[in-house]
Amino acid sequence: MILVGIGLFLLAICGAPLFTIIAASAMWGFYGEDVDLSIMAVELFRIAEMPILLAIPLFTFAGYLLSESQAPSRLVAMTRALIGWMPGGLAVVALAACALFTAFTGASGVTIIALGALLYPALLEDGYEGKFSLGLVTTSGSLGLLFAPSLPLILYGIVAQQTSSGSSVSIDRLFLAGALPGILMVAMLSGWVIWRNRHLRTPLAAFSFEKLAVAARASIWDIPLPIIILGGIYGGFFAVSEAATVTAVYVLLVEVLILREIKLRDLPDIVRKSMALVGGIMIILGLSLASTTYMIDAEVPQKLFAFVREHVSSQLGFLILLNLFLLVLGAILDIFSALVLVVPLILPVAVGFDVDPLHLGIIFLANMQLGYLTPPVGLNLFISSYRFEQPITTIYRSTIPFFVVLLLSVLIITYWPGLSLWLAN
Amino acid sequence: KTFKIATAAPEGSQWMKEMRSGAEKIKQRTEGRVKIKFYAGGVMGNDKSVMRKIRIGQLQGGAFVSGSLDEVDPDISLFSLPMVFRSYEEVDYVRKAMDRELIDHLEQAGFACFGFAEGGFAYIMSPTPIRSIEDARGLKIWVPEGDTISYRGMESIGLAPVVLPITDVMTGLQASLIEVVASSPIGALAFQWHTKVKYVTSTPLSYLYGTLVIDQRHFKKLSAADQKVVREVMEAIYADLDRSNRKENQEAVKALTAQGIEFIDPPADETAKWRSITADLNRQMGKEGLFSVGLYDKIVSTLEQFRAGKKDGTSH
Amino acid sequence: MERQQSIVLVRLERFGRYLENSLLCLLLGLMLAIGAMQIIQRNFFSTSFIWTDESLRLLVLWLSLVGAVTASRDDKHITIDILSRFLTGKKRLFLLLVLDLFTVSVCSLLAWYGGSFVRMELEFSSKVLSDLPAWIFESVIPIAFGLIAYRYAIFFCKNLCKLRDLWRQE
Numbered sequence: 001m002i003l004v005g006i007g008l009f010l011l012a013i014c015g016a017p018l019f020t021i022i023a024a025s026a027m028w029g030f031y032g033e034d035v036d037l038s039i040m041a042v043e044l045f046r047i048a049e050m051p052i053l054l055a056i057p058l059f060t061f062a063g064y065l066l067s068e069s070q071a072p073s074r075l076v077a078m079t080r081a082l083i084g085w086m087p088g089g090l091a092v093v094a095l096a097a098c099a100l101f102t103a104f105t106g107a108s109g110v111t112i113i114a115l116g117a118l119l120y121p122a123l124l125e126d127g128y129e130g131k132f133s134l135g136l137v138t139t140s141g142s143l144g145l146l147f148a149p150s151l152p153l154i155l156y157g158i159v160a161q162q163t164s165s166g167s168s169v170s171i172d173r174l175f176l177a178g179a180l181p182g183i184l185m186v187a188m189l190s191g192w193v194i195w196r197n198r199h200l201r202t203p204l205a206a207f208s209f210e211k212l213a214v215a216a217r218a219s220i221w222d223i224p225l226p227i228i229i230l231g232g233i234y235g236g237f238f239a240v241s242e243a244a245t246v247t248a249v250y251v252l253l254v255e256v257l258i259l260r261e262i263k264l265r266d267l268p269d270i271v272r273k274s275m276a277l278v279g280g281i282m283i284i285l286g287l288s289l290a291s292t293t294y295m296i297d298a299e300v301p302q303k304l305f306a307f308v309r310e311h312v313s314s315q316l317g318f319l320i321l322l323n324l325f326l327l328v329l330g331a332i333l334d335i336f337s338a339l340v341l342v343v344p345l346i347l348p349v350a351v352g353f354d355v356d357p358l359h360l361g362i363i364f365l366a367n368m369q370l371g372y373l374t375p376p377v378g379l380n381l382f383i384s385s386y387r388f389e390q391p392i393t394t395i396y397r398s399t400i401p402f403f404v405v406l407l408l409s410v411l412i413i414t415y416w417p418g419l420s421l422w423l424a425n
Numbered sequence: 426k427t428f429k430i431a432t433a434a435p436e437g438s439q440w441m442k443e444m445r446s447g448a449e450k451i452k453q454r455t456e457g458r459v460k461i462k463f464y465a466g467g468v469m470g471n472d473k474s475v476m477r478k479i480r481i482g483q484l485q486g487g488a489f490v491s492g493s494l495d496e497v498d499p500d501i502s503l504f505s506l507p508m509v510f511r512s513y514e515e516v517d518y519v520r521k522a523m524d525r526e527l528i529d530h531l532e533q534a535g536f537a538c539f540g541f542a543e544g545g546f547a548y549i550m551s552p553t554p555i556r557s558i559e560d561a562r563g564l565k566i567w568v569p570e571g572d573t574i575s576y577r578g579m580e581s582i583g584l585a586p587v588v589l590p591i592t593d594v595m596t597g598l599q600a601s602l603i604e605v606v607a608s609s610p611i612g613a614l615a616f617q618w619h620t621k622v623k624y625v626t627s628t629p630l631s632y633l634y635g636t637l638v639i640d641q642r643h644f645k646k647l648s649a650a651d652q653k654v655v656r657e658v659m660e661a662i663y664a665d666l667d668r669s670n671r672k673e674n675q676e677a678v679k680a681l682t683a684q685g686i687e688f689i690d691p692p693a694d695e696t697a698k699w700r701s702i703t704a705d706l707n708r709q710m711g712k713e714g715l716f717s718v719g720l721y722d723k724i725v726s727t728l729e730q731f732r733a734g735k736k737d738g739t740s741h
Numbered sequence: 742m743e744r745q746q747s748i749v750l751v752r753l754e755r756f757g758r759y760l761e762n763s764l765l766c767l768l769l770g771l772m773l774a775i776g777a778m779q780i781i782q783r784n785f786f787s788t789s790f791i792w793t794d795e796s797l798r799l800l801v802l803w804l805s806l807v808g809a810v811t812a813s814r815d816d817k818h819i820t821i822d823i824l825s826r827f828l829t830g831k832k833r834l835f836l837l838l839v840l841d842l843f844t845v846s847v848c849s850l851l852a853w854y855g856g857s858f859v860r861m862e863l864e865f866s867s868k869v870l871s872d873l874p875a876w877i878f879e880s881v882i883p884i885a886f887g888l889i890a891y892r893y894a895i896f897f898c899k900n901l902c903k904l905r906d907l908w909r910q911e
């Protein structure tokens with residue numbers, strides 16, 4: 001058993017495709033439990049049962065189109081004209097944009113491939129260091145989970161409401177509770193990127209309305225996109241899950257028919273490249289469903305939590321162990337399984353230690369967000385490594401400073417309940 | 426022997442608490458020979474996936490809403506057809522007469538079944554009062570994907586059905602992508618849809634119920650005595666859930682009213698119009714083979730019997 | 742003889758690539774078209790089809806698996822790869838052989854059991870999109886893993902030849 005584990009680990013760090021490692025470990029587990037291995041296909045077929053996954057191929061395609069077009073340069077020109085006086089201006093814009101995007105799409109790595117693909121070349125063009133830019137887009141991939149209308153936030157509300165704990169966890173209040181902690185995360189990261197790039201700025205005197213007008217005219221077809229998406233969702237024209245379709249169709253029409261930056265004959269190649277990436281990610285997600293099922297079967301989360309529970313006697317002790325527990329969990333389980341499985345376990349205990357259910361939800365999601373970045377297994381790290389064609393070790397190193405800042409913010413969020421509860425009450 | 430049973434019912438709900446207590450009783454009474462392990466909250470996938478996992482033997486059973494068993498036997502969800510019942514009295518009368526028959530259908534299809542538990546009536550919940558077909562016309566109502574019968578039911582009474590995954594319902598209501606939902610009071614509270622509506626039309630739209638099934642291939646391997654224990658305990662639990670869920674729905678109605686949601690009674694002639702339209706639709710869907718017309722007719726004639734009896738009772 | 746065989750393989754590979762590319766474009770195009778249709782239908786005609794979402798999700802599955810086959814074309818699957826970069830020459834080739842063999846075995850198992858899943862769905866006449874047989878849509882699973890296994894088997898053979906050549910040179 002341990003030997004198999006070590007063997008798979010060695011194969012993994014030697015460079016066997018990640019999906020084969022996940023598949024092999026799940027199959028080994030099921031084999032030991034006498035479960036027919038066609039379970040693997042049953043689990044894989046669940047890809048076709050999850051509406052949220054629809055966004056992945058569509059946003060990936062849109063992201064590839066944008067990165068192959070002149071859109072990154074236009075974005076650079078626009079931010080330079082608008083906030084060129086501000087050190088780290090584009091980096092801060094990138095953080096805010098990623099947070100907003102993740103709030104609408106959830107955090108499945110799609111932010112990195114869709115928006116990161118646009119932002120990474122833009123950051124490089126604007127003079128940011130390669131490693132810094134890489135770390136930034138990788139980290140931003142899960143930023144924004146705490147902002148409405150993020151699906152994990154809604155799901156936490158529903159699950160917590162069912163777990164009768166006395167006080168009600170309304171989704172509307174949860175949205176309010178997430179706002180300040182979410183802003184804190186973005187603000188702390190912004191502070192870091194501004195300080196890190198304090199040399200990167202043009203003097204305020206260089207600001208001119210003419211330059212801005214030129215940049216705006218060039219971006220005349222890019223500016224409507226976010227307006228169409230947000231207006232479409234809040235105007236009730238389409239669902240959050242359909243925003244990906246609208247984006248992909250819009251970008252396709254603009255880039256190919258209107259601006260003609262991408263030639264029709266180049267399209268099949270872009271489709272192939274983007275869908276190979278989609279295939280690479282989805283096959284991992286699909287087979288992870290199988291390994292998750294095995295872990296649920298073997299009651300791994302329950303056992304982990306039983307351990308946590310045994311070793312706490314105070315609120316502070318509980319919160320510290322909770323942070324560790326959630327960090328581990330975020331690295332091995334997808335966020336939706338983690339919510340459904342673990343929230344009913346921890347909520348009664350948390351309430352016992354006087355932790356407000358709203359605050360617990362924010363702690364939970366903030367930790368899960370870090371889990372996407374925790375080496376060796378955080379999914380966003382691999383996705384970034386693949387998309388930007390960088391060795392995984394480079395990605396690890398590039399995310400370290402961002403990870404530290406985020407960790408700090410998660411600790412503040414955890415030990416300062418007022419931040420979460422002030423708006424909600 | 427361990428039975429692994431999956432369900433979409435969330436951990437911590439009344440449903441799960443009762444089923445877990447049942448499992449404990451079974452374990453004691455069979456001296457540990459029969460254990461039941463539950464996977465709640467849909468972690469094993471949606472009902473279709475759970476059914477597949479039962480087929481390959483990773484799971485041995487599931488607690489489903491009636492509609493999810495359509496593939497096993499299309500007649501299982503007959504009670505859920507649009508506007509069949511007018512009151513819980515009618516439900517009780519028909520179910521007393523027909524539950525056994527539906528359960529036997531499942532047993533013949535290879536599943537041990539321990540009775541049905543009520544989920545309650547689904548009602549139309551909306552931001553503006555709906556008292557007539559005119560009020561309903563063009564309002565966008567959420568329909569779960571793949572639910573053909575609901576879709577056609579909603580359409581027939583003038584609503585504009587919008588098919589969305591359940592994850593989009595909350596934000597959809599907020600942004601008026603959908604304006605109306607049909608849900609039981611318990612369901613509306615659980616998913617917090619009640620925060621986005623103001624009125625509930627008190628004419629029952631359809632009747633929801635769930636059931637627990639265990640694959641006979643595994644169930645039959647138990648000794649006759651153990652089988653009897655499992656049946657006794659689980660049937661008692663389901664009978665109990667059936668009663669307690671009705672109470673829970675009544676309390677949910679109170680909670681909704683307390684939060685300022687208004688229950689409205691449409692005028693009698695409008696309700697009659699709705700009922701005649703949906704009755705025609707039901708018969709039509711039966712003819713198309715979505716369920717057996719014979720059984721549907723039996724429900725209708727049982728109901729007529731009940732209504733006639735009730736009239737006699739009051740006139741004497 | 743060996744030469745002729747390899748020409749056949751090369752042509753087969755070229756045809757396969759063409760097929761993959763066309764299939765990807767077709768699937769993605771369908772996905773965009775169906776998704777856009779649903780939004781237009783709802784906003785301008787106040788109707789929608791009950792099957793739209795399910796068909797989109799099936800397309801996601803197909804795109805993902807065909808995409809995964811495409812990714813295996815140039816051995817471009819997501820890896821953690823920390824160690825192999827430090828190896829060169831024969832050692833590196835030997836490691837690649839082990840990895841290829843591992844990948845081929847895992848994918849073959851997935852293809853085999855995917856096949857038995859499809860047979861089971863056929864037997865139980867499971868349905869998707871209200872009344873289409875599910876097995877047709879599910880058979881993409883064993884086929885895709887079969888093709889990935891085939892691709893890695895070819896990488897295995899190629900690496901074996903390279904190793905043989907290295908040995909001969911010495």
Ligand code: NA
Pocket residue numbers: 329330331332333334335371372379
């Ligand atoms: Na994760």
Ligand code: NA
Pocket residue numbers: 158433435466467
């Ligand atoms: Na749920």
